[in-house]
Amino acid sequence: MLLSKYFLPVLKELPAEAQVISHRLMLRSGMIRRQASGIYSWLPLGLQVLQNIINIVNHNMNKVGSLEILMPCIQPASLWIASGRFENYGKEMLKFQDRHDNTLLFGPTNEDMITEIFKNNIKSYKDLPKNLYHIQWKFRDEIRPRFGVMRAREFLMKDAYSFDIDQASAVQHYNNMYLAYLQTFRDIGLNVIPVLADNGPIGGNLSHEFHIQTENGESTIFYDKKFLNLINSKSLDIEKIQSLYAVAEEKHDPTKCSLAPEELASSKSIEVGHIFYIGSKYSKVMNAVVNDKHGNLVPIEMSSYGIGISRLVAAIIEASHDDKGIIRPINIAPFCVSILNLNILDSKCNELSRNLYAQLKTNNITVLYDDTEERVGSKFATHDLIGSPYQVIIGPKGAIKNIVELKNRKTGNIEELDIEVVCGKII
Numbered sequence: 001m002l003l004s005k006y007f008l009p010v011l012k013e014l015p016a017e018a019q020v021i022s023h024r025l026m027l028r029s030g031m032i033r034r035q036a037s038g039i040y041s042w043l044p045l046g047l048q049v050l051q052n053i054i055n056i057v058n059h060n061m062n063k064v065g066s067l068e069i070l071m072p073c074i075q076p077a078s079l080w081i082a083s084g085r086f087e088n089y090g091k092e093m094l095k096f097q098d099r100h101d102n103t104l105l106f107g108p109t110n111e112d113m114i115t116e117i118f119k120n121n122i123k124s125y126k127d128l129p130k131n132l133y134h135i136q137w138k139f140r141d142e143i144r145p146r147f148g149v150m151r152a153r154e155f156l157m158k159d160a161y162s163f164d165i166d167q168a169s170a171v172q173h174y175n176n177m178y179l180a181y182l183q184t185f186r187d188i189g190l191n192v193i194p195v196l197a198d199n200g201p202i203g204g205n206l207s208h209e210f211h212i213q214t215e216n217g218e219s220t221i222f223y224d225k226k227f228l229n230l231i232n233s234k235s236l237d238i239e240k241i242q243s244l245y246a247v248a249e250e251k252h253d254p255t256k257c258s259l260a261p262e263e264l265a266s267s268k269s270i271e272v273g274h275i276f277y278i279g280s281k282y283s284k285v286m287n288a289v290v291n292d293k294h295g296n297l298v299p300i301e302m303s304s305y306g307i308g309i310s311r312l313v314a315a316i317i318e319a320s321h322d323d324k325g326i327i328r329p330i331n332i333a334p335f336c337v338s339i340l341n342l343n344i345l346d347s348k349c350n351e352l353s354r355n356l357y358a359q360l361k362t363n364n365i366t367v368l369y370d371d372t373e374e375r376v377g378s379k380f381a382t383h384d385l386i387g388s389p390y391q392v393i394i395g396p397k398g399a400i401k402n403i404v405e406l407k408n409r410k411t412g413n414i415e416e417l418d419i420e421v422v423c424g425k426i427i
């Protein structure tokens with residue numbers, strides 16, 4: 001992408017309304033713009049990160065056998081009346097009337113809808129297990145939206161739903177998804193800590209939240225210090241992981257925690273995913289039953305699994321930034337490489353920049369070529385801010401000797417290289 005043809009409205013000054021670093025950096029780097037309280041537009045740089053996260057989530061959902069569907073944002077109130085949640089979901093639900101005075105709502109979640117889809121289309125245990133997911137915008141009228149897209153009112157969620165014939169297979173399914181979540185966050189480049197949590201209004205009696213540790217997190221988690229090397233080990237042993245103490249704040253009871261003070265860690269954190277074993281809460285009340293192998297009608301066993309896709313964009317920045325800006329994990333970076341042509345009036349700089357740009361694109365490396373007439377200092381600031389994992393800096397002095405600088409954004413390490421070897425260093 002040529003920066004002269006892109007849309008990257010970088011801000012020089014600090015946006016006043018932003019209280020946390022991820023919100024500040026997402027505004028300054030031209031990733032999002034606020035349209036109303038808790039409601040944002042995603043500009044090209046931000047949307048590309050969202051898409052890269054979606055690609056990783058899709059890959060891992062499909063790998064664990066979850067099939068993608070797409071349910072609507074707008075839901076009929078009748079569904080939520082049938083599940084008994086319409087009245088008690090609370091003020092977070094945005095309800096409205098259509099022109100025929102039907103009551104509709106902007107879906108905050110989809111258990112009721114997916115249960116109806118299942119109920120109307122699957123009748124036999126032979127069709128189980130099933131796992132369906134979608135990635136769709138949700139609306140929750142948060143009383144205090146804050147921290148940019150971290151706690152928004154309109155936000156993007158991946159929500160998956162599994163269906164099994166009995167509790168034993170449902171818990172096995174739940175554990176498969178638990179592992180798929182650990183792998184998903186690892187592919188994104190995040191170390192998450194899964195903690196036992198409350199099911200809350202979703203329902204059920206088993207639930208884990210997936211947290212990343214950051215000083216700006218709204219949550220607090222408590223866990224056994226042994227957890228950290230376990231969770232970062234190559235092979236993920238679910239029994240061992242789930243046997244260690246790791247709980248969300250509402251579940252932490254110091255009187256019941258058997259860990260010695262020096263064994264217990266706690267930290268501020270951000271919840272980026274939440275999974276729930278629900279059981280038959282929805283299938284019973286909505287009569288979603290199947291014939292079991294004895295020909296009896298049984299309510300199916302369900303679980304639901306959420307990932308905050310848009311929240312993740314901010315959470316990753318909270319976990320990976322420095323005083324110059326964002327440090328992108330390579331798997332979700334909108335551009336792997338930024339080419340900084342320091343003098344667009346110098347023919348040698350232009351020649352090397354254009355050739356490298358073409359070579360990187362031929363090798364399917366995402367690249368942003370800064371071909372603007374911005375001053376050198378401004379180019380350095382912009383590309384440190386947007387956080388491409390690599391910068392190739394091409395200045396007149398080096399260019400006449402075919403020498404350029406390759407900078408690693410994460411380490412800050414800069415090495416002088418012949419232009420011929422740069423592409424090989426990045427692939």
Ligand SMILES: Nc1ncnc2c1ncn2[C@@H]1O[C@H](COS(=O)(=O)NC(=O)[C@@H](N)CS)[C@@H](O)[C@H]1O
Pocket residue numbers: 108109110111140142149150151152153155157158159160202271272273274304305306307308309310311
């Ligand atoms: N207001 C919000 N803004 C941004 N992300 C949010 C917001 N509320 C929740 N999320 C994200 O969405 C994830 C799932 O939300 S949830 O309420 O925990 N779970 C559900 O709604 C279930 N239906 C999962 S299928 C959360 O872990 C969090 O990462």
